[in-house]
Amino acid sequence: MKFHKEGYPTLLVSILFSTIIISIAKLAFPEFAIAHWFAYVLSGFLLIVVVQFFRHPTRVHTINDNAIVAPADGEVVVIEETEEGEYFKDKRIQVSIFMSPVNVHVNRFPISGEVTYAKYHAGKFLVASLPKASTENERTTIVVKHTAKNKSVLFRQVAGALARRIVMYCKEGDQAKQCSEMGFIKFGSRVDLYLPLDVKLNVKIGDVVKGSQTVIAEF
Numbered sequence: 001m002k003f004h005k006e007g008y009p010t011l012l013v014s015i016l017f018s019t020i021i022i023s024i025a026k027l028a029f030p031e032f033a034i035a036h037w038f039a040y041v042l043s044g045f046l047l048i049v050v051v052q053f054f055r056h057p058t059r060v061h062t063i064n065d066n067a068i069v070a071p072a073d074g075e076v077v078v079i080e081e082t083e084e085g086e087y088f089k090d091k092r093i094q095v096s097i098f099m100s101p102v103n104v105h106v107n108r109f110p111i112s113g114e115v116t117y118a119k120y121h122a123g124k125f126l127v128a129s130l131p132k133a134s135t136e137n138e139r140t141t142i143v144v145k146h147t148a149k150n151k152s153v154l155f156r157q158v159a160g161a162l163a164r165r166i167v168m169y170c171k172e173g174d175q176a177k178q179c180s181e182m183g184f185i186k187f188g189s190r191v192d193l194y195l196p197l198d199v200k201l202n203v204k205i206g207d208v209v210k211g212s213q214t215v216i217a218e219f
Contacts, residue, residue, distance in 0.1 A: 004106065006167055006184045007054025014050045018043030053186075056106060061179035061212045065148055068199065068217045069179060070209040071110045071155050072191040074099040079205055084194045087117055087143055087154055092194040093201070095216055096134070097209060099189050107191060108212045109144060111153050112178040115170050117143035123159070134158055134192050140168045140183070144176045149219050154194040157185055179212040 003011070025039035062069050078096035083089075099105055123138040138159040145152045157166050167184045170176065185191075199217040203209060209216065 001058065002056040003051065004054040004056040004184065006186070007050060010054065010186075011047075011050050014046050018046060053101060053105065055104060057104060059210075059212055062215060063178055064215070065112070065146075066218050067178075067215045068110045068153060068193070068195060068219070069108070070097065070211050070214040070216050071182070071193065072097050072099055072105070072107050072209075072211045073103040074190070074209065076203050076205055076207045076209060077190070078192075079201065079203070081197070082194075084154060086141055088152075088194065091197060092154070093197060093199065093217075094134075095193040095195065095201070095203065097191045097193075099185070099191070104211065105185050105189070106181060106211060107157060107183040107185065108179050109170075109176040109182045110155060110178070110193065110216065111144055111146050111176070113144045113146040113152075113176055115142060115172055115174040115176050116145045116152065117141065117154075118168065118170050118172050118174075120166070120168060138166060140166055142168065142170060142182065146219070151196050151219060153196075156192040156194075157183055158190045158192060159185065160189040 021043055022039045025035045029035035074097040076095060077098045078094055080094055081091055082094045084092040120140050124136050140157045141154060143152050143154045159166055165186045170182050193216060195217055199219060201217045202215050
């Protein structure tokens, strides 16, 4: 288990805040032990929340040329045939994974291939589970073309009501490696996958998936 690099600024702020809270408690209530313990408990709770949110667990990845692997941890909340209007502009199967604040928030490439499209979109911060969050919230869109299958998969990082920073590590022309890191989203959010219509789905709504391990679909 590691601590993700995206969490260091938040961790430093949390430590500073905790130090201030404890100092105030001791200075304002020098003989009131309960106030001191409350400050310690509050500071400890805050640090635990930050550490668990930015945890980066070691995993055995599912590497399979025929598989489309989950790009994130979370619950499958949408499976439907829909029109993808940004890049493909045709019918695709949308699979959406909702990440709660307790999930690991590392995002990974679902397949290997060439990154043919990578774009950031500014937007709103609606609740990530809402359908319109996919098109109205702050988000990124990444398309990877599978070299061997000659098929492309689009996946979209979508910010939520609490998420205020999306990090995307790739750019157009990069070579994506299945299960390697492609980004991070802070706090509750979701990832949408847009798959070819002829894939074989291996998940259903309500399933809990693990990034880089669960096979979402197969070519």
